[in-house]
Amino acid sequence: MKILVINCGSSSLKYQLIDMDNESVLAKGICERIGIEGSNLTHKPTGKDKYVVEAPMKDHQVAIQLVLDALVDETHGVIASTSEIGAVGHRVLHGGIKYSDSIVVNEDVKKVIRECFDLGPLHNPANLTGIEACEAAMPGVPQVAVFDTAFGMAMAEKAYLYAIPYEYYEKYSIRRYGFHGTSHNFVSHEAIKTLGLDPENAKVIVAHLGNGASISASIGGKCIDTSMGLTPLEGLIMGTRSGDVDPTVIQFIANHENKSVDEVLNILNKESGLLGISGVSSDFRDVMSAAAEGNNRAQIANDAFDYRVAKYIGAYVAAMNGVDAIVFTAGVGENDGIVRGEICEYLTYLGIEIDPEANKVRGEEKVISTPDSKVTVLVLPTNEELFIARETLGLVK
Ligand code: AMP
16 A cells, blocks of 8 residues: 655645555655745655656645645656555644544544644644645545654653642643654664564663654653653753753743743744754754864753763663663764764763774664673664554554
């Protein structure tokens, strides 16, 4: 079966068409500037040239139609007819407390996605728009919602509750949810398979280090803890997000800079993290090269990033009373051996030994610890689209 994977942002739509007979990507692409002047579609059919369409896209429905047109295009297409698409899998940011698994979309599911607009104000409305656009363009084709929060729903109360009056959990479902769930789920299960670990009891820590960064602890692929919270702001230092801060910082900045809470949260989401400390960039490569040229704040940003990851790993080893494997994934985790090495230097107390030669790996699966290392350290590229396609296939076949 061929499955179309859709990831809608507020003004973008990423897609992949995957042939699940051999899990190969037939085509992928992105629509950008949806609803804004200058919208365009970049379509990359596997084995053929890139195809760019500059066309007005007033909404996601127009964008979906352009994607379908590109997929069946005589020259640039990869299928003869859209009837070859057996199902559509949608990345949905927030499923609230209702969904701990992927689900075939019906009216009730759409209602829950809508009820979670408050919890995912930037993504959930776009995700729902994408689902409705696909329903309109491909009537009768099953749509599946794969929630980014589903993985974190396995956490126990002691891990997911904030220590605030319980009534706020009861009234508003304020709790820690965790995000990047599709990535943590995919990578933890792949690591168990690749390393031949016990599928029921393997203790795995996944460090998803990209522009957004989060870390998870899981036993047998079930989430014990994960660093993002009610929103993706909590946890590690990220490209532009602060990660953990004392909430009083918000009040202090608001009072002293005459800003609203929303404005300060915007600063914590968009002007903090690597960018905030370094003043250079949110991009790790830029920060690293500035540090190499002697920029002290860039070096501090890099050090603070490593330190925070190492602290979380220590906490998660305690939470699980041990760890069998630590896995690095996403842009930085998959590519940056220096950062991986610096983080692992904090972990020699666990008997971790990194093989410097193996640690040069970029963007491919590789064990980077030595055979004597007490804990296996692995680089494993994430593949959220494939995870969404597998979930979709599992529900519709
Ligand atoms: P992601 O959000 O997973 O796409 O990751 C983006 C981050 O990964 C950015 O901070 C990039 O600087 C970083 N990144 C991507 N490729 C590399 C690389 N080859 N070496 C170091 N960092 C990289």
